Amino acid sequence: MPKISKELGALEVARLKSDGVFAVGGVAGLHLRVAGLSRSWVLRYVIHKSRRRMGLGSYPTVTLSMARDKARDAHLKIQQGIDPIDERGSLRAQRQLEQAKKLLFRDAANKCITAKSGEWSNAKHAGQWSATLETYAYPFIGDLDVTTIDTQHILALLQPIWHTKTETASRVRGRVETVLDWAAVFCGHKHPNPARWTGHLDQILPKPTKIAKVRHHEAVPYKEVAPVVGAIAASAGQGAKALLFQVLTAVRSGEAREAVWSEIDMGAGVWTIPAERMKARREHRVPLSKQALALLAGQARKEGCDYVFPSESGKALSDMTLTAVMRRMELTAVPHGFRSTFRDWAAECTDYDKDVVEMALAHTIESKVEAAYRRGDLLEKRTQLMQDWANHCIQAQ
Structure with missing residues (x-):
């Protein structure tokens, strides 16, 4: 463990303005690095026979007290054999991966429609999908990450129209299910689709055929x-x-x-x-x-x-x-x-x-x-x- 230097006070640290790296004491290896107008905290430590330098933030945004707290937390990890620099890098990479996987429902819907439009014989289908989702789904889940959408969100958008616009509601449910299925494959999610009907929503909502009469196209006799x-x-x-x-x-x-x-x-x-x-x-x-x-x-x-x-x-x-x-x-x-x-x-x-x-x-x-x-x-x-x-x-x- 590095030698603990003389513990400097906040006023003494504030007076360190010449270029250099100054040990401030209080926690082994904690230094203030001064380079021109820039001042930042650095923790020097040895782990697995390797010398490391870990930045703890800029001064005075990070105060002396805060820097010492951060340094103590780092030393606790070092004592457990965990390199705090590697851990921080892993956490940053994980956050970046999670951010990369984050996908808003409206963006997923647009990408899904583009991907599947080649299957449709009628060019109007893409417009119909966009219009129904814009009207009935986006106000409830349009700006939600697809991974956060759950059954309650789906019920919130379906229940107001399930009995009054049953055919439309059923169509919306199917389209939402398709978008979420597409997003699951695209992003690698594995959670069950909250908009699925069989074995899920069919246990909560009445069957469309039971509450809506089949309306045939009116014909001339x-x-x-x-x-x-x-x-x-x-x-x-x-x-x-x-x-x-x-x-x-x-x-x-x-x-x-x-x-x-x-x-x-x-x-x-x-x-x-x-x-x-x-x-x-x-x-x-x-x-x-x-x-x-x-x-x-x-x-x-x-x-x-x-x-x-x-x-x-x-x-x-x-x-x-x-x-x-x-x-x-x-x-x-x-x-x-x-x-x-x-x-x-x-x-x-x-x-x-x-x-x-x-x-x-x-x-x-x-x-x-x-x-x-x-x-x-x-x-x-x-x-x-x-x-x-x-x-x-x-x-x-």
């Missing part, structure tokens, strides 16, 4: 579809034409709105929608009826634009454009409801096999065994089906 389609056909604008095309082909709104000429073979009367634009991520061929072909033949191609039904700016029409057509007709039904109309008509008024109808709707075959053996898409049978449907909707010209 198949017996009333002809005059409605006639009114749509008589309406002006690209929105009405795109809606009519959707009705005649029984596709989803987005598939009709984003149709491009390069997908359509007028000679063969077939519209081939690529897999990346389909919900099931599988290419879908649509046989075009005489009425659908006549509609396409009447469409003027916009220079520099491949969309069949372009907006004024040359982009795809929005979903609200088609809905607005129906609202102007004072209909409460929605564009997607025409798919239900088509299915009801096929079941009630035709003898077509259910598989033909389901294939026309591009629905996924539920049986994996059956899906594995089915190679064709029943195009020939669907050609007559779609022509019969078009004839039901509007008389062929």
